[in-house]
Amino acid sequence: MSASAATATEADAPGDHSARSSKSSLRYMPGLDVMRGLAILLVLLYHGYADHHMIFVAIGTPVALHIAHWLSLCTMGVPLFFVLSGFLISGILIDSRAQPDYFRSFYLRRVLRIVPAYLAMLGVLMVTHSITGRYLIVCLLYFCNMTTLFGVHSQYGPLWSLSVEEQFYLFWPFVVSKLSVRHLAFLSVGIILFTPFLRLGLLYGPHQLHDIYYKTWDVMDFFASGSCMALAARSPRIRPLMPRAVLPLLISGVVFYYLLTSFPDPSNRLFFRILQAVSLEPWLLGFSGLILFAYVRPGIASKAIARPLVFLGNISYGLYLCHLFIYELIGRHWPTRLTSSVSPVSEAMLQFAVQISVAITVAYISRYTFEEFFLRLKPKPHAAPIPYICPEKIT
Numbered sequence: 001m002s003a004s005a006a007t008a009t010e011a012d013a014p015g016d017h018s019a020r021s022s023k024s025s026l027r028y029m030p031g032l033d034v035m036r037g038l039a040i041l042l043v044l045l046y047h048g049y050a051d052h053h054m055i056f057v058a059i060g061t062p063v064a065l066h067i068a069h070w071l072s073l074c075t076m077g078v079p080l081f082f083v084l085s086g087f088l089i090s091g092i093l094i095d096s097r098a099q100p101d102y103f104r105s106f107y108l109r110r111v112l113r114i115v116p117a118y119l120a121m122l123g124v125l126m127v128t129h130s131i132t133g134r135y136l137i138v139c140l141l142y143f144c145n146m147t148t149l150f151g152v153h154s155q156y157g158p159l160w161s162l163s164v165e166e167q168f169y170l171f172w173p174f175v176v177s178k179l180s181v182r183h184l185a186f187l188s189v190g191i192i193l194f195t196p197f198l199r200l201g202l203l204y205g206p207h208q209l210h211d212i213y214y215k216t217w218d219v220m221d222f223f224a225s226g227s228c229m230a231l232a233a234r235s236p237r238i239r240p241l242m243p244r245a246v247l248p249l250l251i252s253g254v255v256f257y258y259l260l261t262s263f264p265d266p267s268n269r270l271f272f273r274i275l276q277a278v279s280l281e282p283w284l285l286g287f288s289g290l291i292l293f294a295y296v297r298p299g300i301a302s303k304a305i306a307r308p309l310v311f312l313g314n315i316s317y318g319l320y321l322c323h324l325f326i327y328e329l330i331g332r333h334w335p336t337r338l339t340s341s342v343s344p345v346s347e348a349m350l351q352f353a354v355q356i357s358v359a360i361t362v363a364y365i366s367r368y369t370f371e372e373f374f375l376r377l378k379p380k381p382h383a384a385p386i387p388y389i390c391p392e393k394i395t
Contacts, residue, residue, distance in 0.1 A: 086226020
């Protein structure tokens with residue numbers, strides 16, 4: 001899976017004060033801020049690793065190579081965002097679908113949250129000649145995850161996952177509005193079960209469809225898993241059982257991952273493609289367990305160790321948009337004369353510290369100035385309460 005930034009556009013942004021109206025409405029779920037922050041942190045670490053991966057190769061020690069391996073897995077911060085989006089967006093749609101302004105309210109809130117900062121980033125990329133006009137058109141149409149179908153080279157990696165999110169936002173409200181809760185649950189489970197088979201079938205199709213980790217239909221099982229949890233959270237019968245599912249999901253994800261990675265490269269083409277098709281399933285299980293844990297344990301957001309993640313979650317959308325551009329900009333203009341006397345490892349660490357610090361600063365300013373202006377224009381969410389699990393009742 002190529003380097004890509006995680007999208008952070010799900011539901012009401014944690015800094016959107018309208019989503020924190022009162023404890024009675026329970027719209028704000030603080031544990032999920034931790035997951036949002038974790039997802040963007042994984043992406044930040046992955047791109048930092050991608051810029052300096054040869055340092056780990058040059059060191060060559062088992063410890064360095066082991067660290068490099070785990071950093072390479074940080075690209076999976078993107079699917080974590082997808083599960084989070086599926087959970088939050090499905091919940092919003094289920095709670096508001098009886099409202100007369102169901103579509104207008106949802107799409108207006110999405111546009112005000114996403115489009116201004118997105119267009120601003122595209123403007124920066126165009127002015128700095130980081131993207132071409134053809135790629136800009138693809139971006140404006142939210143088809144960045146389908147550039148292979150249009151013969152356009154992907155020029156700014158983070159935008160592919162935003163296109164996946166936007167395509168999900170486009171059709172899922174219509175699905176939720178047409179189906180009963182029961183049928184929506186059947187559909188969500190069906191998507192989870194069917195998607196690996198779809199990925200396998202696409203590997204036998206045209207080569208433009210072989211990138212089975214980027215098209216929306218290839219990762220719909222992550223959104224569907226979030227939808228299943230949103231439905232469970234609204235079921236008086238199932239909701240009390242949700243805490244019991246956390247540990248089995250986490251353990252099964254870890255076990256499945258180690259089973260898949262224990263296979264040597266198979267010579268049988270069918271078996272190799274089967275492994276490719278199911279390679280995302282451990283992450284689906286593990287991330288579903290993480291989101292479920294954050295939902296049933298909202299108190300984790302108040303822990304000192306989690307506060308930096310909550311901070312990153314608050315600025316995650318702007319950070320998602322700008323961080324790779326800032327990484328590359330600083331990398332191109334890095335003053336080597338100032339670091340010529342230090343080791344390559346120290347220089348790489350210093351450069352990454354500067355890159356991530358600048359990216360966080362820019363994202364923070366954007367969130368509480370530019371983005372905040374448009375967030376204040378969002379219509380108020382409807383006051384229907386979101387079901388919650390009281391931590392004191394969890395055994």
